[in-house]
Amino acid sequence: MFWKSQRKYMIFLIKNKSEGEENLINGKMNVAIIGVGYWGKKIATEYSYLSKKDAQINLYAVCDVFDENLEFCKEKLEIPHQTKSLKEIFENDEIDAVHICTPSETHYEICKEALEHGKHVTVEKPMTLNSLEAIKLVDLAYQKKLVLSVGHIFRFDAAIEKAKSLLEQGWFGDVYWMKFTWTALMPPMVGRDIITDLAPHPFDILNFLTNDWPNKVTCVAKAHRKGQQEETAHITCEFPNNLLAHIEVSWLNPERKREVQIMGSERFTKIDCVTQKITGYENEKFFDMPNVRSNTIGDELSYFVNCVRQQTSNQVSVNKNNGLVGANVVKLLELTKKSMINQRTEPVQ
Ligand SMILES: NC(=O)c1ccc[n+]([C@@H]2O[C@H](COP(=O)([O-])OP(=O)(O)OC[C@H]3O[C@@H](n4cnc5c(N)ncnc54)[C@H](O)[C@@H]3O)[C@@H](O)[C@H]2O)c1
Structure with a gap:
């Protein structure tokens, strides 16, 4: 359930x-x-x-x-x-x-x-x-x-909190999609897979930003180096209100990123969750958005x-x-792996 x-x-x-x-x-x-x-x-x-x-x-x-x-x-x-x-x-x-x-x-x-x-x-x-x-x-x-x-921890990141407040004010217009990039280049991990290890943060932030959970999840993932455990995963979450979220988690990307992008009918924003820098986009121009960094x-x-x-x-x-948020995140991790194994979209019920 x-x-x-x-x-x-x-x-x-x-x-x-x-x-x-x-x-x-x-x-x-x-x-x-x-x-x-x-x-x-x-x-x-x-x-x-x-x-x-x-x-x-x-x-x-x-x-x-x-x-x-x-x-x-x-x-x-x-x-x-x-x-x-x-x-x-x-x-x-x-x-x-x-x-x-x-x-x-x-x-x-x-x-x-x-x-x-x-x-x-x-x-x-x-x-x-x-x-x-x-x-x-x-x-x-x-x-x-x-x-x-x-x-x-990202519920305490000032840049994520600001994005949540902008969403609540309708700053983006109709929200079309969100993209989460959680990547780094790491040596092969023993006994750990990328979905369990890194996907909890994007799933949690997605819930924090939308106050909702997806109703469908689809995942493709691969274990490229030694071992059976996945090192790169691409996860798509669909919401009933037409919002689409894409999550990339990888230990095989030299660009270390903890990044969230949000695209709406009016504006776009990109958040670096480590530096807590926020970049906005409107009328064909990118601009820095003020933010006071928090100690997460x-x-x-x-x-x-x-x-x-x-x-x-x-x-x-x-x-x-x-704990209930934590439990739902774990449920989403399970459905993500189920989707990966069964090679099909899984409903979230
Ligand atoms: N919130 C975040 O952003 C964040 C970041 C990194 C890690 N984590 C989580 O923190 C946890 C630990 O990760 P880590 O990278 O520090 O691992 P780690 O292996 O560096 O540290 C785990 C420690 O637990 C100790 N330990 C193991 N079993 C124990 C037991 N029965 N009693 C007492 N000590 C025991 C080990 O000796 C080790 O020192 C993981 O669940 C990880 O997902 C969260």
Whole structure:
């Protein structure tokens, strides 16, 4: 089942509600990061800035299986507690929230345990590798009254936020198509395919910009070098209102791009999601559009902390990168692969 709106899912949950436990944060919020490899170190660094700026946030602990990663967090970031044991994190009542930055195949089990132990969670993208597991996590968080966020970082990119606001103002006129280019030249990846790894961001941004999900998805993808896993994929998403979106994800392109283009009847825009530079086009002329760059990771973490602070026993905090969005993105990843395997367009239901 594809959940077209959060409201529809909430109605389902309310009808099926069981007694949930309360988990309210008063005062200081202690956070632990699970997995401090490439991405986890960036998250840890930002949390440590936030802890210095806001006395109510405390980066309390990190957990990783590698000594050198724990050492980095101790020496460079002065994080007080390091452990190799997930159990230590889950059973420590001082810890209010965790940010999970472990490999994607571990997300479901680690996230489930964290929620079962009453921790608020941000889990990195993709939320899980299986949409049924993702929806179980959404349900568990709801029953436990816990915040569940997904690391959909581009919701905090000022250029993407500006494009959303322009769309809402009708600046583009009728929107004809959107194009997403997520490319880089990378060595062959072991155990990772391009759709699972890179497509979550374009799918998520597409939902953020349109407030909608496609009703059809078509994918052609190839594994060019060693291994069986795809390294280049071309995905087409069709919407009921005639909008067409094209997504190119590739590890075989020397041009490293994180780019969104939007074409409408009145105007066009191109967004570099890394520099947050926006180029407009109107009356046969390209022009730079003003934009104040955001700190995407910092803003994502502050937003999560605020969601936790606003969560009460009676009210689920409004959360723009909530678990339900994450679950629908995982469902789209599954349909994309189904389309690739079956060589046909898949309906999104
Ligand atoms: N939001 C984004 O833009 C973004 C960017 C990069 C990566 N990610 C996501 O972050 C996750 C991690 O990616 P990465 O590139 O940092 O991978 P990585 O391999 O560099 O880091 C993963 C870390 O998790 C640790 N780990 C694995 N199993 C563990 C366990 N059971 N307990 C504790 N630690 C464990 C590993 O030792 C490693 O240090 C992936 O899901 C990836 O998709 C998100």
